Structure formats: C-alpha cells, structure tokens
Amino acid sequence: MPLTPVLTSRWGADQPWRLSTYESLEGYAALRTALSMTPDELVTLVKDSGLRGRGGAGFPTGMKWSFIPQPKPGETPTGPAAKPKYLVVNADEGEPGTCKDLPLMMTDPHSLVEGVIISAYAIRCHYAVIYVRGEAVHAHRRLVAAVQEAYAAGYLGTDVLGSGYDLELVVHAGAGAYICGEETALLDSLEGYRGQPRLKPPFPAVAGLYGAPTVINNVETLASVPFVVRGGAEWFKAFGPEKSPGPKIYSLSGRVVRPGQYEAPMGTTMRELLEMAGGVRPGHELKFWTPGGSSTPYFTAEHLDVPLDFDSVAAAGSMLGTTALMVFDETDSIVEATLRFTEFYAHESCGKCTPCREGTYWLVQILERIVEGRGTAADLDLLTDTCDNILGRSFCALGDGATSCIASSLKYFRDEYIALLPPEEQGRLGRSLRLEPVGAAS
Amino acid sequence: MSSLPGSPEGAATTGLVDTPVDASPETLAQLPPLTEQTRLEAREIMARYPQARSALLPMLHLVQSVQGYVSPEGVALCAEELGLTKAEVGAVATFYTMYKRRPTGRHLVSVCTNTLCSVLGGQRIMDALSADLGVHHDETAADGSVTLEHAECLAACDYAPVVTVDYEFYDQQDVESARELVAALRRGEKPHPTRGAPLSDFRGISRQLAGFSQWADDGSAAAAVDAPWQAGPTLIGVHLAEERGETAPPMSGPAAPSAAAEEPRETVRPSGRTGQTPGEEAADARVAAADNPAERAGAEQAHPDRGAEYGQPRGRQRAGTDTPAGTEPGTSEQGPATSPPSPTPPGKA
Numbered sequence: 001m002p003l004t005p006v007l008t009s010r011w012g013a014d015q016p017w018r019l020s021t022y023e024s025l026e027g028y029a030a031l032r033t034a035l036s037m038t039p040d041e042l043v044t045l046v047k048d049s050g051l052r053g054r055g056g057a058g059f060p061t062g063m064k065w066s067f068i069p070q071p072k073p074g075e076t077p078t079g080p081a082a083k084p085k086y087l088v089v090n091a092d093e094g095e096p097g098t099c100k101d102l103p104l105m106m107t108d109p110h111s112l113v114e115g116v117i118i119s120a121y122a123i124r125c126h127y128a129v130i131y132v133r134g135e136a137v138h139a140h141r142r143l144v145a146a147v148q149e150a151y152a153a154g155y156l157g158t159d160v161l162g163s164g165y166d167l168e169l170v171v172h173a174g175a176g177a178y179i180c181g182e183e184t185a186l187l188d189s190l191e192g193y194r195g196q197p198r199l200k201p202p203f204p205a206v207a208g209l210y211g212a213p214t215v216i217n218n219v220e221t222l223a224s225v226p227f228v229v230r231g232g233a234e235w236f237k238a239f240g241p242e243k244s245p246g247p248k249i250y251s252l253s254g255r256v257v258r259p260g261q262y263e264a265p266m267g268t269t270m271r272e273l274l275e276m277a278g279g280v281r282p283g284h285e286l287k288f289w290t291p292g293g294s295s296t297p298y299f300t301a302e303h304l305d306v307p308l309d310f311d312s313v314a315a316a317g318s319m320l321g322t323t324a325l326m327v328f329d330e331t332d333s334i335v336e337a338t339l340r341f342t343e344f345y346a347h348e349s350c351g352k353c354t355p356c357r358e359g360t361y362w363l364v365q366i367l368e369r370i371v372e373g374r375g376t377a378a379d380l381d382l383l384t385d386t387c388d389n390i391l392g393r394s395f396c397a398l399g400d401g402a403t404s405c406i407a408s409s410l411k412y413f414r415d416e417y418i419a420l421l422p423p424e425e426q427g428r429l430g431r432s433l434r435l436e437p438v439g440a441a442s
Numbered sequence: 443m444s445s446l447p448g449s450p451e452g453a454a455t456t457g458l459v460d461t462p463v464d465a466s467p468e469t470l471a472q473l474p475p476l477t478e479q480t481r482l483e484a485r486e487i488m489a490r491y492p493q494a495r496s497a498l499l500p501m502l503h504l505v506q507s508v509q510g511y512v513s514p515e516g517v518a519l520c521a522e523e524l525g526l527t528k529a530e531v532g533a534v535a536t537f538y539t540m541y542k543r544r545p546t547g548r549h550l551v552s553v554c555t556n557t558l559c560s561v562l563g564g565q566r567i568m569d570a571l572s573a574d575l576g577v578h579h580d581e582t583a584a585d586g587s588v589t590l591e592h593a594e595c596l597a598a599c600d601y602a603p604v605v606t607v608d609y610e611f612y613d614q615q616d617v618e619s620a621r622e623l624v625a626a627l628r629r630g631e632k633p634h635p636t637r638g639a640p641l642s643d644f645r646g647i648s649r650q651l652a653g654f655s656q657w658a659d660d661g662s663a664a665a666a667v668d669a670p671w672q673a674g675p676t677l678i679g680v681h682l683a684e685e686r687g688e689t690a691p692p693m694s695g696p697a698a699p700s701a702a703a704e705e706p707r708e709t710v711r712p713s714g715r716t717g718q719t720p721g722e723e724a725a726d727a728r729v730a731a732a733d734n735p736a737e738r739a740g741a742e743q744a745h746p747d748r749g750a751e752y753g754q755p756r757g758r759q760r761a762g763t764d765t766p767a768g769t770e771p772g773t774s775e776q777g778p779a780t781s782p783p784s785p786t787p788p789g790k791a
Contacts, residue, residue, distance in 0.1 A: 003683035004690035012680045015668060084492070096556050096595035103676040106637070127492060134503075134540045135552075135596055137609040137647055138637040138671075144653075145667045170490050173651040175499050176539030178594065192498035192524075194537040210493055231693040238691050247690060253599035254558055260600045260675030262682070276682060294557070294595075326558050326599060340557035344594050350537075 001268045003276065004239060006227055006247040007220065008263045011107040017142045019149040022110040028155060030226035034118040035163040042122035046225065048233035050245045054100075055090055055181075055218030056292065056321045058244070058310040061225075067205035068123045068213045083212035087120045087128040088190065091143075091219045092174055092181040094133055096294035096344060097324030100249040101219035103261055105132070105139035108223070109146035113169070115222035117155060118229060120167050123215050127168050131186055134174040144171050178348035182396045183216040185350065196352045197396035220249060240266030244309035244320075252277045254327035255284060267307040273325065274304070284329040288412065292321020294341045295401025297408035298334075318408070334413045335420060338405045339367040345402035356399030359390040363406065375421045377428035384410065463532075464544040465514050473509045473545075476519055480508055484523050487653060495524055498534055500652045502541050507648035507656075511542040540651075542589075546644045547582040549627050552593035552606045553620070559595075564603035567620045568592050574621055587628045589644075600675035601636070608647045610635035613672070638669035 010016045010025050022028070034042055047062030068085055071077035089112070093101040105112060112130070120128045130147075132140045147169055150156045158166050172190060179185045180195040187209050189195035208214020224246060228236050237245045248266050250273055253259045257278025264273070270289065280286050288298045291308060297318040299306070306316045313320040328337060346360040366383055369375050387403035394400070410417065418426055419433035426432055484501050488494040498520060505516030512535045514528075521528045535541045542550075553568040554560075575583045575590055582589040598604045601613035605620050612623055613636040626633050632641040646656040657663040683689065 002688035003679055003686065004688070005680055005683050006690045008680050009690070011673075012677055012684070017667070093597040094595060097558060097599050098595075099597045099599045099601075102597050103673075106671075107673070107676060133597065134538075134651055135593070135606070135609050137650060138611060138635075138639065141639060141650065141667055144650075145664075171653070172496075173500065173503065173653070174538075175502065175541055175651075177537065189499065190496055191493065192495035192534065194534055235691065235693050251600055253602060254561065258675075258678055259602070260678030262679035264679075276679070324599070328561065332561050337557050337561065340555075340560055344556055347594060 001265050001272060003262060003264050004247050005263050006239075007104065007108075007111065007223055007249055008261065010111070011103075016107050017109055017146060019110060019146070019153060022108070026230065027110055028114055030229035031114050031117055031155065032161065034121060034229050035161060035165065039122045039124055042118065042229070045233055046122070046228055049228045049236040050233070050243065051221065051224055051228055051236065052244060052246075052310060053218055054220035054224070054248070054322070056095070056295075056319070058320060061217065061221055064205065064217070065119070065123050065215055067203070068215060069206065070124060080206050080213050084127065085123050085125040086209040086212055086214040087116060087123060087125045088183075088186065088209060088214055088216045089116060089128070089130040089219060089222060090181060090183060090186055090216055091130050091132040091136075091139075092178075092186060093136070093219070094178045094181055095322055095324065096341060097251070097253060097290055097326040098293045098322040099251045099253065099324065100261060100322065102133075102136050102139045104219055104223055104249070105136075105143050109139075109143045110150070111223040111226060112143070112219055113146050113150050113155070115225040116169060117150075117160065117167055118225050119215070119217065119222055120169075121160075121165055125215070126166050127170075129170045129172050129190060129209075131172050131174060131180070131190055134176050140171065140173055147171055177350070178344075179350045179396070179398060182398065185396065186216065187214065194350070196350045197398075199395055240268075241307065241309050241311070244311055248308075248323055250308070250323045250325060252325045252327065254289075255281050255286075255329040255332070256327050257281055267309040267312065269305050269307055270299070270325065271304040273308075274327075280327065280329055284331065286327065287330045287332060288328050288334055288337075288409075290321075290324060290326045291318050293324040294326075294344065295319075295397070295404050296321040297404045298412060300412050318404075333371075334409045334416050335367065335371055338409045339364070339371050341405045342367055342402060345398065349398060349402075353394035353396075353399065355390045355393040356402070359386055359399065360402050362386055363390075363402065367406075370417060370420050373420060373422060375417075375425065377421065377425045379421075380410065380414070380417055462543070463512065463514060463517075469545060470513070470515075473513060473515070476505070476508055476515055480504065481519065481523065483652070483654065484519065488523065490653070495526070498524060498526075498531065499538070502531075502535055502538075503648045504652035504654075506542065506546075507645045507652055507654075510545045510645055539594075544582070547586050547589040548643050549587065549607050549641075550589045550591065550609075550644045551624060551627070552591050552596070552609070554594070554596045554598070554602070554604050554606075555592040556595040558599045559603040562603045563616055566617050567603060567605060567615060570617045570621055571624055574624060583628070585628065588624060607635070607641060608644045610639065610641050610647070611637045613637070636672050638671040639666035640669065 013021050013025060015021050043062055043065045051061045052058040053061055069081040071081050091101055116128050130143065132143060154161055156167055156169050160167055174180050174189060177195045180189045182197050183204060184198035185195040187204065190209060204214040204216055206213060239246050244266050246266055247263055250262045250264060252262060252273060262273055262276050286301050288300050290296055291299055291313050299318055303316055306312055308320060308323060310320045342363045346364045349356045349360050351357045363386055366379050370379055383406055387406055390399040391403050415433055418429060418431050419435040483504055487500045488497040491497055501520045502512055505512055509516060517528050517531045517535065521531045553564060553571060555564045555568050571590055572578060575588060577583055577590050580591050596604055596606060598611060603615055605612045605615045623633055635641055642656055649656040655663045657666060
C-alpha cells in the first residue's frame, strides 16, 4: 500500500505548530462544520466512520462516546446524566516502542486541540483535560502554546466561534508513571492521587473523573476526528479494511535503515513498511519485532505479511497495540530483550495487585539468572507458570502486558532460552545447545 | 514508583529506591524558601480545576521549581493549601518518578536504558556516564552539577538511543557524544537540545510542568516554542511520500450538511432541554431507546477495553499463553477485539 499522509499531512509545513500555518491548511474548518451539526449527528458520523481507538485497545470511538449518559427528552435528568461530562485526553505516551503521539503534538498540536473541541461538543462536555506525560516537555511546550493561541482566537473559552458552546481546556503534566497511561489510573492521577487503576465497572463513561461521565481518548484518535468530519465516513473507510479503517501512523524503530513515522492505511504489512524504511540494516536479517509495543506478543519473519490492523494482528496471535514496530536482528538476544522489558514492568507495576507486583518481581529474578547462565531446567516452566498466575488476575492490563513478551519468546525462541542454561541443566531437558556468539550491540 | 519489598538486588534490577526524603539540617539550611508568591501560584493552579486536589501534581512540580526536590516544607505547603495531611501528600509524591527525594543537581541527566535504546547503545552510555561522574543511578556528582539516572522508555524509539537533560532531548546519541554533553554541562555550558527550545535547568523545566512560563518575557517564550529542531525520523515518512508522489485519497467534499444547522446551540447544553426540531426529537428518541441502562451495561460488560491503553483485551491473550510452545495459536478462537466478552478475572466476582 502507498503512504497516505493525513494526520501527518501538515508536518512538513513551515512551523506547522503555529495557528497561522494550521488555519492556512484547512485547520479549524472541521470545527465550523461540526458546530453546524448536532452532537448526536457527530456521534453517528464517528460511529459510521469506523474509527477505532488508537491508544492500543481499538475500541470503536463513536460507540465509546455514545455510552455517555445524556439527559432524555422531556425528563429532568437524574444520576450520571445530571452530572457534568468530561473529556480527558490520554497523552501519557510511554509504552516501550511507542513514539507517535509526541511527534504529533510536537508538529501539529492544533489538530489535537481541534479534535478535542469537536469531540467535547459531541459528548456535551464543557471541561476537557489533556494529560501529557511529564517527561515530554518539548511536546508539552508546543501544546500549551497551541491552546493559548486557540483561546485567543475564540476556538476555546466562552461562546466558541459564536456558537453559544463553551469549553475550557487544561493541559496537565504528569510526573513519570507508565501506569497512568491506563485510563482509570490516569483519572486517579488527575484527581491528585497515586496513579492506580480502578476496578471496572463502573466504566469511566458512567463514573469517571470526579465520579462523572467521562470519555478518555488517545491523542491520535482525537486528531483523526477533524479529518472524519471534513472527509466524511465513506472517505475514512476508504483506508484499509472495513472493520478497522483509517490512516494510521506506524512507528518504526530499532535495526532498520530509516527509523521514523510512516503514515499508511490500516492493514499495511510489515513487509511493505520495512521496504519504506530501507529494510533491516545491511548485512543483517530480521529476527523478531513487536507489532504494537512491548505489551504485544512478538512477531517473527513469518509474520511479515500479516495486515497490520486490529483484527488481522489479533488473528495472528498478537495485538496491534500502538503500531510501535520495534525491529531486532540476529545480533539481538531475545532473552535479554525480554529481561529488559520485564524489568520495565516490574518498575512500573503500581503495586496495587499482588499478582502483578510480586509476579513481575519474580519474573525479573528468573530471567536474570537465565541470562547470567545460572538458570535451571525448571525455570522455563516456572516462567510460564508465573505468567499464568499474573495473566487476568489484576485490575488492569499492565500485568497481562508483562507476560506477552515472555510467553511469545518462549513460543518462538525456546531453544535460545535452553542454550543459555548450563550444560547439565540442558541435559535434564535432553538437549545440548550452544549459542552462536553474537555482537552485544551495534 | 512503588517500593517493592526490596532486596538489594531488587533495587539494582528495577532501579527502585526507598530512601527517605532528605530532611538533613545542612540541606534544609541551603534551600531557597517557599515564598508568598509560591503560595499564590499554588492557588492559581488550584483554580484551574473543578476540584482543587487535581492541582496536587502540578503543585509538586512547582515546589521542585523552587527547591529542586520535594522538600518537607513543600509537602507541608501542598497539604495546607489542599486541606490534606502531609502523609497524604507524601503518599502521592513518592509514587511518581519525577518527584525527587533529594536535591537534584543543576541538571538532571536521564539515559534511556529500556530495550530498544539499550540494544542500540543506551546501556553503554549509562555505564560510561556513571564512570565519568563517579555516581550511580539517582545520585548527584560531587560538584552538584549533574544528577544521573537511567530512565524507562522516553517515547523516542525512532531517535534511539536518547539522553535527556532536564527532560530536553538529545537524540541519536553514542557514548562519545553523551560524554561530551555531560562534560559541557559540568563546565557550565548549555548545549542546544535536538528538539528546539534552549536548555534551562531542572528548576526551570519544573516551572513549565507546573503550568507557568519559565521565561522572563513573552518573546523568549515564543522563541522557545518556535526554535528549529532536527525532525529527521518524525518527517521521514512525509518526505518519502513526497518523493514517491503518494498521497491520501482526496476528500470528495464536506460531511453531510446538518438539517439543524441553524440551531446548534440549543442542543449542546446539558440542560435537559430537548431538541428543537421534529427531526432532532426523533433522533434523540432513537438515542434514548438505544441507550437504556441494561443495553448500556451489556455493551460495557463486553467492553474489550478493560484495562484499556495497553491494548490487552483479556481472554484472548490467555488462549495464546495456554497454547503449548511450538504450536500455532488456535486462530478460530482469536476473534476480533470487539467480540469476546471479557471473563471476570478470578477473585473479583
């Protein structure tokens, strides 16, 4: 498939982060169209477009919006419908491998701001927050400037563009905690607490920020909304497969010749993307890769032709996640890579649920002794057993994500684990493997 | 983040620290005091939110912008202003990596040692800087110039390996460039970051994170926003598309015009008022019908998003893990992300 710059279409312009540039390139045209529609029409439009959340889970965006309880005709609203509605933007990008939202906010922050205004209007919300990862000071700076410009130009504040619609938008910086990318942990953090996930249900759509109905959307999702409004549902569905349509920013990193951001239709394959990125570095070959960040099971060379959309990747045994395509070659040790990822999860486990808090700690211990040549024949099963005791047993998906790289690496590269065991332990497994020496790094 | 019941090796592998907040008399004697202006700015932050406690994270950034770490005095100020106990504030401050328990050096140098950066040289950079400075993770050089830490993924994998100084990025580093960077910082220089804005220092950037400008005037602030940056990997796909003449399908025209275009304002208030036109009322009724609590509850039970942003619909992954190694996963059971209802995890019923 060809490259199809939509979200990235303004990125190459001169100072694309400035309002004047943005307006000269159709910026805020979608907002004017949206304000001429009813909120319900907008929800229907986004539903019809098939837009699915770009934060990893791929939940249909329009459906998420429609879960917000709204006052019913002719009734005095009670319960959640009577409360204020909130829109919270998840800009806490931090899943290892993921690097699409920061460039988007860095180059074209107004597309996010416009998406926020349209989406807030659609769910009848008057107060929205963008929760930006604290370490992302460069993107935070441009985003703050964009919001100031939008206020000054009348796109935010009281009576947006004379429509009678009011919206306040606050940019809120986090403070360094991967778990706050989990939507309910993000809400706790935004309320001024430790960022620990909440049990669901109730879902944020009913009881979210301050216990009121709340939509939480990812940056790329919301930045897509103005294009849906301008181009229409049919146009949007022209990209990629029917059930998973739209343009998508694919982030290639690692052992490729030209790492970076490539925007192409949903369903583009890794083979096509690798070709665009100049392939694996010369003289080396692809060994393993992640389709959507460290929480998605590894793929190998046999998966190069899997269409990278939500459903096809799931059918092939992994997850599309955030289309964070980390590429590793034959010089990279799968076990060491997995240990690093596992250390990350152990560090970022919030400590709320015992299986995740203790399990990730012990996974690190086991992997470490295998990498150091002190593993035992029983350790491979112990890894699997520990994963089984984490998976599905915690409030949120962090623990689940921690098991992905271990389970999939054992599935595709079990021999590499065995080769790291001392000879007598290999003997217990009836094996005798020697690891080919490889360069530790480039 | 969380303090695991820590063995020394636990701390070594995960980088966790459970050291207490520095409240030694020598440290406290050297701190610039929190002033009345700090307090007024804290209240300004509180006014941004529907509920004041939401201001706690930015207020802790504000404290760090004055004192370089979350001091006992800073905890007390936040507690007083928000009507919390100091223990409640401390519980929050100790959760987040960016809140420091000891005074930070003039600059905070963070080296990404997560998998991707590490494979491309991040760990060797960390080791070299550690040797040069004579410090380990989360320690400050004797001259107070630099605090060194290893960082988890900084969402810059396309620029790997990366180092940040006061969270400003220095992209595509290697051992030599990183050593030179730190040496320059120790000489009092401020090498220009890769992504635009000039380097200030740890306290300055903390002020930005609290939601205030760290610059003396609007001109400097605008210059920081507009400073040119080396956007190679960010723009690589855009440039390739230009080269190849590839574009997105053209938009045929604007979205279908609304029948109610002339009266949008009446429908956006959460006031309980109904739509103004027969068409709108019918639409509202349809939404109401489709939106009854039972249906909604059912839809939400089927929400594959339980745990959300990690992209980890429960249930499907379990099937994958239970698959014996070496066999293909049962593809017939791995449906679209929207179809499998999430099983209730054990112990949660």
